[in-house]
Amino acid sequence: MKNKRKRLQIISEILKSNVVSSQDDLLSLLAKQDCEVTQATLSRDLKQLKVAKTPLANGTYKYILPPVNQPVVEGGTSNFFSGGTILSVEFSGQLAVIKTKPGYASAIAWDIDNEAKYEVLGTIAGDDTILLIPREGISRQKIMEILNLTFKDDK
Structure with missing residues (x-):
């Protein structure tokens, strides 16, 4: 077709x-x-x-299918938080640990790797958890912006 x-x-x-x-x-x-x-x-x-x-x-x-099924548009940006597939983001130093719904981590990590080629050195994904490794000098706020969230420093 x-x-x-x-x-x-x-x-x-x-x-x-x-x-x-x-x-x-x-x-x-x-x-x-x-x-x-x-x-x-x-x-x-x-x-x-x-x-x-x-x-x-x-x-x-x-x-x-993800809860909100929005195919990636070529050249567009995804909103990783629409539909609640990302449940939380926590930092340890500069590393980010992202919790997702079961089964979604690999697809989300792939999107992050492909959309944030400069800011993100790489990701490692399990079933429901992603380890995001930013490049040197990339702030937590920038990582949160990449993930389409407003940064809040609760600590």
């Missing part, structure tokens, strides 16, 4: 109404809606939609 916006909408609708545990399952569901895509394209679409995998009680996984 050539129309990306329509394809992203179809993927979102499928994920909202089905338990999808793999890209193969999703490719099959897309094909049933006359939406033929390659696995590579689907992978990029899932990344753009910020889809995460979350464990289910039976030990399998399910793809989930």
Whole structure:
């Protein structure tokens, strides 16, 4: 399918109404809606939609959309705090520890690494925690601005 916006909408609708545990399952569901895509394209679409995998009680996984699904716009800035996927940010020295909802840390860290190439040396992400390492001379306030928050020094 050539129309990306329509394809992203179809993927979102499928994920909202089905338990999808793999890209193969999703490719099959897309094909049933006359939406033929390659696995590579689907992978990029899932990344753009910020889809995460979350464990289910039976030990399998399910793809989930973020609470507020706003695809990244090329050249635009993301708001990491919309929808409450980032729960808290705390600093130890210059290092920032970011707590997220389960399953979201990797996607958020990827966005931070790609949007703050100068300010952030790198991130390390687990399931629900990100360690953000700023470059020398970058203030806590600047990191918070990058994360789209107003800086408050509560300490």
